[in-house]
Amino acid sequence: MSPDEFRAHGHELVEWIARYLETVRDRAVLPEVNPGEVIDALPAQGPEQGEPFSQILEDFNDTILPGSTLWNHPRFFSYFAVSSTPPSMLAEFLSAALNQNGILWKSGPALTELEQVVLGWIREWIHLPEDFFGIIYDSASNSTLHALIAARQSVSPRTRQEGALQNLMVYTSGQAHSSVEKDALALGFGEANIRKIAHDAEFRLSLPDLEAALEADVKAGKIPCCIVPTIGATPTASIDPVVDMIALARRYGCWAHIDAAYAGPVALLDEKSWIFQGWEQADSIVLNPHKWMFVNVDTSVLYIRRKDQLSDAIGLTPEYLKTKADPRMINYMDYSISLGRRFRALKLWMTLRYYGREGIADLIRSHIEMAGRLKDQIAADPRFEVVAPVHFGLVCFRMKDSNEKNQKLMDTLNASGFAFLSHTVQNGQYVLRFSIGNWMTTQQDVEQTWERIQKVAAEL
Numbered sequence: 476m477s478p479d480e481f482r483a484h485g486h487e488l489v490e491w492i493a494r495y496l497e498t499v500r501d502r503a504v505l506p507e508v509n510p511g512e513v514i515d516a517l518p519a520q521g522p523e524q525g526e527p528f529s530q531i532l533e534d535f536n537d538t539i540l541p542g543s544t545l546w547n548h549p550r551f552f553s554y555f556a557v558s559s560t561p562p563s564m565l566a567e568f569l570s571a572a573l574n575q576n577g578i579l580w581k582s583g584p585a586l587t588e589l590e591q592v593v594l595g596w597i598r599e600w601i602h603l604p605e606d607f608f609g610i611i612y613d614s615a616s617n618s619t620l621h622a623l624i625a626a627r628q629s630v631s632p633r634t635r636q637e638g639a640l641q642n643l644m645v646y647t648s649g650q651a652h653s654s655v656e657k658d659a660l661a662l663g664f665g666e667a668n669i670r671k672i673a674h675d676a677e678f679r680l681s682l683p684d685l686e687a688a689l690e691a692d693v694k695a696g697k698i699p700c701c702i703v704p705t706i707g708a709t710p711t712a713s714i715d716p717v718v719d720m721i722a723l724a725r726r727y728g729c730w731a732h733i734d735a736a737y738a739g740p741v742a743l744l745d746e747k748s749w750i751f752q753g754w755e756q757a758d759s760i761v762l763n764p765h766k767w768m769f770v771n772v773d774t775s776v777l778y779i780r781r782k783d784q785l786s787d788a789i790g791l792t793p794e795y796l797k798t799k800a801d802p803r804m805i806n807y808m809d810y811s812i813s814l815g816r817r818f819r820a821l822k823l824w825m826t827l828r829y830y831g832r833e834g835i836a837d838l839i840r841s842h843i844e845m846a847g848r849l850k851d852q853i854a855a856d857p858r859f860e861v862v863a864p865v866h867f868g869l870v871c872f873r874m875k876d877s878n879e880k881n882q883k884l885m886d887t888l889n890a891s892g893f894a895f896l897s898h899t900v901q902n903g904q905y906v907l908r909f910s911i912g913n914w915m916t917t918q919q920d921v922e923q924t925w926e927r928i929q930k931v932a933a934e935l
């Protein structure tokens with residue numbers, strides 16, 4: 476593609492995106508598409524000859540867009556709602572043009588140093604001390620995987636030479652995200668060595684149960700390796716007793732890793748600082764800027780106190796990547812399973828600079844306020860009940876009716892395309908999750924969706 480052609484198509488695409496942002500509210504959040512439909516609409520064989528970009532764009536409009544769930548829609552209230560803001564989109568454009576690969580400092584000096592700078596800003600904003608080293612991975616699942624690698628290295632330093640011990644234990648809540656268990660499985664801890672602790676009435680991990688499990692395991696010759704509290708657990712955004720869990724980790728000589736993938740960015744808000752008090756005593760913390768800091772997927776940050784535990788466990792430098800050491804030089808490959816590294820810091824940098832700390836905090840605050848108002852409206856309707864405390868942007872509620880009716884309510888709403896909610900099952904009850912986190916969401920979006928929910932409920 477010549478520079479002139481690129482210029483023309485580039486302008487066209489920027490225009491496409493601007494128009495998309497202007498009109499996305501009128502589109503269906505969930506596509507009306509059946510499994511296999513996108514595959515059937517596309518040729519099974521790749522093109523022998525190149526095709527005009529205008530034709531490719533036409534097929535994007537006709538096939539890819541109608542087959543896409545619109546995560547960047549102001550009434551996407553499913554899972555944990557996330558956003559891609561314009562500065563983040565523009566940064567991705569630039570990042571693709573530079574095509575950096577930050578294996579080593581030398582292979583991407585600006586990438587490596589910008590990652591440290593921008594993660595230093597966030598670290599200060601969320602009140603973590605400077606001895607937390609920051610690193611970006613693609614997902615919270617991957618961040619937690621690396622935290623568990625470091626945890627295992629710290630508790631069992633001979634793992635690298637001799638392989639993993641079979642009696643190392645991981646503790647988390649039954650409400651924790653499945654990535655904790657999946658990561659532990661991938662590392663070979665074994666299902667029998669992953670304890671999913673019960674929770675209390677507010678969906679917080681039960682400390683007495685955790686303590687009892689630790690005590691019993693130690694008596695049985697097991698070795699506690701890692702305790703994982705969550706701030707903002709996936710089903711109801713509950714908050715585990717972080718400080719007490721870290722204290723137990725200290726008492727039993729194991730690692731404490733906090734999963735704050737969703738709610739971590741809320742630490743920017745002074746009025747919410749009580750939630751994060753004491754979290755700086757953890758060994759590692761994950762938070763996802765791609766969840767609630769308005770950059771597009773894939774941006775997850777791990778803050779880790781002893782990064783040497785990672786390099787001790789998985790650091791490996793083949794001859795062709797050896798470079799002269801320098802005290803100011805970091806080679807991110809020493810702390811990561813993947814060798815290559817995208818320039819994710821660029822979109823973080825551009826987005827944080829565009830909004831500033833206050834702008835990001837104001838957006839998050841507006842989502843939390845919308846969730847608070849929605850909670851009050853739901854609580855005021857005698858047909859419904861709110862089933863979990865609302866600390867963040869998530870409201871969990873249900874009709875005071877059967878599970879089938881609640882599922883029908885959600886399916887009917889989602890099928891309308893107007894909004895998209897997800898669900899959880901808690902204490903045997905089907906619960907609807909209304910998650911507010913998109914930068915375009917307005918109070919009107921929330922109210923109109925709540926009105927639709929009420930209307931559907933009346934019709935059921």
Ligand code: PLP
Pocket residue numbers: 554555613614615616617652654705707708709734735736737763775
């Ligand atoms: N932790 C929590 C609390 C989550 O809610 C999620 C996903 O929603 C994850 C971890 C996994 O995130 P990722 O998709 O970035 O792996």
